[in-house]
Amino acid sequence: MSQRDELPAPVPALFPEAADRERLEGLLTRELLEASARVARGPVIPTLDLTKFREELAAFDFAIPRKFEDLLSWTLARMEHGVVHMTHPRYFGLFNPGPTFPSQCADRIAAAFNPQLASSASSPVPVEIEAHVIRAVAARAGLPADATGHFATGGSEANLTSLICALTRAEPRFANEGVRAFPGPVTIYASRESHIVWLKMAHQVGIGRTALRLVDTDGQGRMDPRALTQALAADRAGGRVPVLITATAGTTGAGMVDPLGACAAIARSENVWYHVDAAWGGAALASDRLRGVLSGIEQADSITIDAHKWFATTMGCAMFVTRHGPLLSEAFHSSTSFMPSSIASLDPYLNSVQWSRRFLGLRLFLSLAAAGWAGYGAHVERAVEVTEAIKERLLALGWTVVNSSRLAVLCVLPPPGCGEIRAIVRRVVASGRAWVAAATFEGRDVVRICATNGVTTAVDVAELVDVLQASARGSADAGR
Numbered sequence: 349m350s351q352r353d354e355l356p357a358p359v360p361a362l363f364p365e366a367a368d369r370e371r372l373e374g375l376l377t378r379e380l381l382e383a384s385a386r387v388a389r390g391p392v393i394p395t396l397d398l399t400k401f402r403e404e405l406a407a408f409d410f411a412i413p414r415k416f417e418d419l420l421s422w423t424l425a426r427m428e429h430g431v432v433h434m435t436h437p438r439y440f441g442l443f444n445p446g447p448t449f450p451s452q453c454a455d456r457i458a459a460a461f462n463p464q465l466a467s468s469a470s471s472p473v474p475v476e477i478e479a480h481v482i483r484a485v486a487a488r489a490g491l492p493a494d495a496t497g498h499f500a501t502g503g504s505e506a507n508l509t510s511l512i513c514a515l516t517r518a519e520p521r522f523a524n525e526g527v528r529a530f531p532g533p534v535t536i537y538a539s540r541e542s543h544i545v546w547l548k549m550a551h552q553v554g555i556g557r558t559a560l561r562l563v564d565t566d567g568q569g570r571m572d573p574r575a576l577t578q579a580l581a582a583d584r585a586g587g588r589v590p591v592l593i594t595a596t597a598g599t600t601g602a603g604m605v606d607p608l609g610a611c612a613a614i615a616r617s618e619n620v621w622y623h624v625d626a627a628w629g630g631a632a633l634a635s636d637r638l639r640g641v642l643s644g645i646e647q648a649d650s651i652t653i654d655a656h657k658w659f660a661t662t663m664g665c666a667m668f669v670t671r672h673g674p675l676l677s678e679a680f681h682s683s684t685s686f687m688p689s690s691i692a693s694l695d696p697y698l699n700s701v702q703w704s705r706r707f708l709g710l711r712l713f714l715s716l717a718a719a720g721w722a723g724y725g726a727h728v729e730r731a732v733e734v735t736e737a738i739k740e741r742l743l744a745l746g747w748t749v750v751n752s753s754r755l756a757v758l759c760v761l762p763p764p765g766c767g768e769i770r771a772i773v774r775r776v777v778a779s780g781r782a783w784v785a786a787a788t789f790e791g792r793d794v795v796r797i798c799a800t801n802g803v804t805t806a807v808d809v810a811e812l813v814d815v816l817q818a819s820a821r822g823s824a825d826a827g828r
């Protein structure tokens with residue numbers, strides 16, 4: 349039998365030689381820098397004609413390969429004009445950050461090495477780095493030294509993990525029998541102002557969307573502990589089985605923090621899992637001045653914190669943290685012969701929803717290591733100061749602030765007679781000068797302004813206030 353001494357050459361378009369790679373990477377770096385400088389000076393919103401773009405896209409039939417330089421330039425140009433710019437200093441929107449530079453470098457490193465983080469044997473260093481960051485964050489939250497957890501793709505996945513843990517703890521037969529193992533319909537509790545992702549999670553684990561009880565709030569967007577106790581009592585009386593209370597630490601709409609200690613006490617007395625969804629607000633732990641806002645979080649059975657929100661890493665990067673390591677392993681155990689390692693307490697694939705996984709934790713590791721807790725504290729406090737600056741200016745112009753968050757979100761109303769909130773927000777957004785959201789807070793529409801960008805300046809604040817004022821007056825110069 350003849351031996352094969354020659355193999356086909358690698359496909360150069362997919363695996364270019366070193367010199368070509370170097371040239372292309374240089375081009376990409378330069379063009380990215382130029383594009384991001386233009387973005388900061390330009391409109392926050394997309395400006396390209398989507399109909400034309402679809403036609404352009406349709407021409408990509410993938411029959412004839414295109415030159416990669418041209419593809420890079422084309423992609424950057426379309427991105428520059430085809431997204432709402434989260435990196436723009438006047439994006440005062442949802443919790444999407446302008447990402448830290450260390451986290452962008454981390455993405456590049458992870459892409460180059462492409463480590464598989466399912467098992468510790470494949471990726472010993474990345475698994476140790478991630479575990480180290482999780483322990484540091486858990487300690488900052490006041491959880492015991494043996495607390496554990498993992499990185500997840502987002503707050504949704506981390507919240508789903510808490511629900512699976514809660515079900516597993518409440519009924520050990522849940523793993524095999526699903527919800528059939530429970531003596532009655534399962535219920536879970538979050539406030540009316542919680543993130544509605546819980547509905548999807550209830551659906552996904554098979555307890556159904558009606559299992560979610562949306563507990564009344566106190567008029568300031570915080571869960572009302574009395575209403576929570578009443579809801580639990582009514583459900584127990586009706587033969588239902590409560591398994592999880594989730595308190596929100598930094599509501600999506602208004603940055604309000606549920607009474608974490610009171611909710612913990614109720615969860616303890618009801619013997620249900622206590623989760624704190626600190627997807628956005630969790631970054632306040634970095635600030636010695638603000639971390640007291642999250643007092644009570646240390647009593648949680650588990651916590652969600654998104655690194656890709658106020659910690660400002662690239663998307664999607666979240667953390668699930670728990671004091672119940674063995675239960676986490678019980679919830680996600682598995683056994684196969686092909687994995688390089690299967691250590692119940694360590695291997696990510698045995699402790700989380702995912703199997704194959706990207707090296708997400710490097711983003712927060714490098715950012716934290718470069719800035720320290722003090723640096724992150726300064727980042728968080730700066731956002732609160734940006735919010736305060738906006739608040740002062742708007743109050744002076746007769747606007748009203750309706751939420752009382754100590755975090756970096758304002759819910760505001762224009763002076764009387766300015767018309768519909770959603771129309772005002774539409775005018776602000778259409779102007780391209782700034783981006784704010786319309787939200788509902790305690791039953792009424794508000795303009796929601798959130799400081800998510802780490803480089804917003806006083807000039808940006810003045811521009812935001814100017815466009816808000818112009819839009820509230822219905823003025824045509826909003827789009828100036």
Ligand SMILES: Cc1ncc(COP(=O)(O)O)c(C=O)c1O
Pocket residue numbers: 443501502503504505507542543545596598599600625626627628654666
């Ligand atoms: C409080 C809260 N929980 C959960 C989520 C969902 O997180 P993600 O979008 O990272 O999946 C969000 C998103 O804004 C949130 O604000």
